[in-house]
Amino acid sequence: QQQVKQSPQSLIVQKGGISIINCAYENTAFDYFPWYQQFPGKGPALLIAIRPDVSEKKEGRFTISFNKSAKQFSLHIMDSQPGDSATYFCAASMTWWKAGSYQLTFGKGTKLSVIP
Amino acid sequence: DGGITQSPKYLFRKEGQNVTLSCEQNLNHDAMYWYRQDPGQGLRLIYYSQIVNDFQKGDIAEGYSVSREKKESFPLTVTSAQKNPTAFYLCASSISLSGANVLTFGAGSRLTVL
Numbered sequence: 001q002q003q004v005k006q007s008p009q010s011l012i013v014q015k016g017g018i019s020i021i022n023c024a025y026e027n028t029a030f031d032y033f034p035w036y037q038q039f040p041g042k043g044p045a046l047l048i049a050i051r052p053d054v055s056e057k058k059e060g061r062f063t064i065s066f067n068k069s070a071k072q073f074s075l076h077i078m079d080s081q082p083g084d085s086a087t088y089f090c091a092a093s094m095t096w097w098k099a100g101s102y103q104l105t106f107g108k109g110t111k112l113s114v115i116p
Numbered sequence: 117d118g119g120i121t122q123s124p125k126y127l128f129r130k131e132g133q134n135v136t137l138s139c140e141q142n143l144n145h146d147a148m149y150w151y152r153q154d155p156g157q158g159l160r161l162i163y164y165s166q167i168v169n170d171f172q173k174g175d176i177a178e179g180y181s182v183s184r185e186k187k188e189s190f191p192l193t194v195t196s197a198q199k200n201p202t203a204f205y206l207c208a209s210s211i212s213l214s215g216a217n218v219l220t221f222g223a224g225s226r227l228t229v230l
Contacts, residue, residue: 009156032216043120043206043221044159051216089159095215103174104217108158 004092006107013114019077021110023090026071030092034104035064035075038087047088048075080114087111118143120222122207127227129194129201137192137225139207146211148190149219152176153204162205165190194227202229 005024013019023033034049050057050064050073057064063076077084090107120141129135141148150162161174165184179198184190190209194201207222 006158034216034218036219036221041224043208043223044219045221046218049216049218093217095212103161103164104219106159108156
């Protein structure tokens with residue numbers, strides 16, 4: 001019930017293409033869905049996040065699409081650039097007053113390589 | 117600049133030795149975490165602390181210990197009981213924004229057991 005399943009494990013996209021990473025969850029009590037970006041040798045950093053009361057959120061070239069009925073959400077990177085090459089993690093959590101803690105449940109990550 | 121400082125960045129240890137990884141934050145966050153990262157395994161929670169002098173085991177706490185004597189500091193000790201300690205260790209802290217748990221990570225410490 002606490003798992004977040006992420007796919008694909010790795011992704012190769014040509015420069016200018018669209019990168020799509022998918023995540024699925026089981027626990028319907030989750031109500032916060034962030035994406036983190038991690039460059040090699042660095043810690044992850046928050047990229048973009050969504051709440052289930054909206055179906056899409058866009059920040060620059062990055063868009064989260066959220067399908068509450070299917071319990072799925074995805075990250076779309078438009079016009080992918082070599083500088084986007086990184087590992088991306090989806091995550092989910094409940095607001096702390098529901099969960100009694102601040103824990104995030106992470107997917108296993110997707111290694112994105114954008115080739116020139 | 118506010119952030120999380122992890123040290124050392126690289127650490128080598130002989131089998132049978134304990135080692136302590138440092139994590140300090142100046143973000144005034146209440147909650148702090150330790151994650152372990154292995155290739156293909158994602159981020160696995162070792163321990164977390166929501167307030168000073170209190171901490172909880174995560175999913176893979178065996179062979180690890182922590183303390184939280186100050187709000188700013190959350191050191192992790194990798195003991196000799198940890199069977200496979202070679203990994204990348206990430207410390208994080210978080211703040212609740214409108215109930216959402218927003219994590220800030222440090223740059224990580226890479227531990228290699230020789």
